[in-house]
Amino acid sequence: MTIDKDTPRGVRAPGWIPVLLGVIYGLATTGTSALAVSLPQVSGEFDVSASGAAWAISVYTVMLAVATPLHGRLADSYGLRVPLIVGMVTMSIGAVAAALAPSFPLLLVARIVQGFGGASIAVLTTALLSALWEGPQRGAALGRVTGVGATFSALGPLIGGALENLGGWRLAVTMPAVGLLALPYLARLAPSGGSGNRIDRTGALLVATAASGLVLVLQSPSAGVVTGIVGAVLLVSGVPAVVAWVRARPQGFLPRSVVSNPVVLRSAFAASAVPASWFAMLVGVPSVTASWGWTPLQTGLLMLPAAVVGLVAPTFCRKVLAKLGARLAISVSCSLAMLALLVAAAGAAMDSAPVLALGVALTTGSFALGQPSMMSAVSEAVDLTDRGVAIGIATLVSFTGASIGASLVGGLGGVASLSTVFLAMTALPVLGLAVLLLTGRRRAALA
Structure with a gap:
């Protein structure tokens, strides 16, 4: 991404800027995590199956995956300011349209629009941090963004459950529109210059x-x-x-120099197991608790410990990333994701709410460590001019993992128990961990 004379000067310590960006990032995901606990209500209102209602999550995540490299390319071509403004406005329009949708097909269309806008938040906030800071400060800023974002996302089910009690799931799905309040400041902060290359x-x-x-x-x-x-x-x-x-x-659109970069590929592939686990929990846990007869608010309270983990995780994750480096930090994250899925599978099989809550909390910790570790690895592996698109491609792989997690639960949940689905999904972090460690050792041996 090209940084021009409009890039803010005088920015030193990360301070509260990553916190604000983390709130925006969290709001982008809260619209989904808040909706997730109300999927049984969506299913009943539109007379679709539980697995059919999960499409409201899946179409959002696949649009996140598809649109993230596009937003990265737009940032490289035109600077961060215009794509960020357009993305936030589009996300808000999609959220409001989803809340007003009179039918399930129109809800899916609105969620696609919301996902397209939300994808800009996922990639451009990271690109903005990469433009403002380098080295340890960038790692600290990324950790803070992810931690705050994970906290908001983990609070999403509780917020969604509370709002569902007040005004139904339609009120909960409008949450991302609140981010428009921060748009004037972000528009001034984001650089506007770019390469001018066509998309x-x-x-x-x-x-x-x-x-x-x-x-x-x-x-x-x-x-x-x-x-x-x-x-x-x-x-x-x-x-x-x-x-x-x-x-x-x-x-x-996918530059060969980036998609053939081994660090980018293995980091993004391994880390994709983390959002896969997180979105599997978002779709699967409400289905489990609905089978217990729980309300959305009760499900949100079940996931409250995960919000606490997201709140305290940034400090811990920053230290882990600084001490271990990006590759080993991603390995720890994959290991946590595997453990989280095993615990969630046990909780679903035993009908144990505390064990299920522990699984969600472990997933949040995995996400809080995995995302900044992946972004740090990718940012350091490419030239500055390719950083925007590299982050976009890495996020593409990451959110493809998210769509896989949501789709597997939605697709297999109708033909197998959710404990079995969670157990089968442990193969994803195991595979990611194997690729990350084995390719790293092979390259070290060749060197």
Whole structure:
């Protein structure tokens, strides 16, 4: 990302700016975590199945995955200011439209719009921090953003449950629109200059095709054969097309220098297991508690310990990241995600609320460590001019993991117990951990 003369000067210690960005990041995710506890109510109002209602989460996460590298490219081309403003406004419009949706299909459309805008928050707040700080200060700022964001996201179910009691799930889903209050300040803080390069729209479309196909395939066990066939066609045609396009256009939507960078690839792939676990909890835990007859507010209270973890995690995670380095910190995060899924599987199998709450809390700790560690690794592995798009691509992989987590729970939850689904999902952090450690050792041996 190119930084021009409009970049703010005199910014030294991170201070409260990362806290504000963390609040914005948290609000972007709170609209989803608040909605998650009300999925049974959404299911009843629109007369769709529980797995069908999970599409309200899945379409949001797949749009996050698809749109993040696009926003990164827009930031490289035009600076951070305009994409950030457009993204926040779009996110708010989508949130309000979701609250007013008269039918389930229109709710899904609104969630897609909200996800497109929310994707700008995920990538551009990180890019802004990378533009303002370097080295340990960047790590501290990233940890603070993620910690505050994780706290808000973990509070989302409680907020959503409380708002559902006051005015139903429609009131809860409007939460991201509150972020517009901070827009004037962020617009002044964000740099406006960019390279002026055109956006590779074909590459963006091909990536969207492949990612959408993956989500449809994962949802097919509960969504039906037609969904699976459509997803398979999109996936089988989209992946080779993306590979061919990257080879033909090495400076396109997915720059070859970034997607072939081993540090970017292994860090993003390994860390993607963390949001997969977190979004699996967001969709799965309310389904478990609904089977117990719990209200959304009770489910939100169950997840309150996770908010406490998110509140205290930044200090701990900053020390872990500084002491271990990004690669080992991601390894610890994957290990925590694996443990969290095992604990959640046990809680669901035993109908134990305390054990289930512990699983969610462990996932929050994993997320609070994994995201800044991944961003730190990616930021240090590429040139400054490629940083925006590299962060976007890493976030693409990360939120693809999130969509996989939501889709697996939504897709398999209708044909298997959620304890079994949580248990099966431990394969994701195990695989990520293996890739991270084995490739790191291989490169060290070659060196």
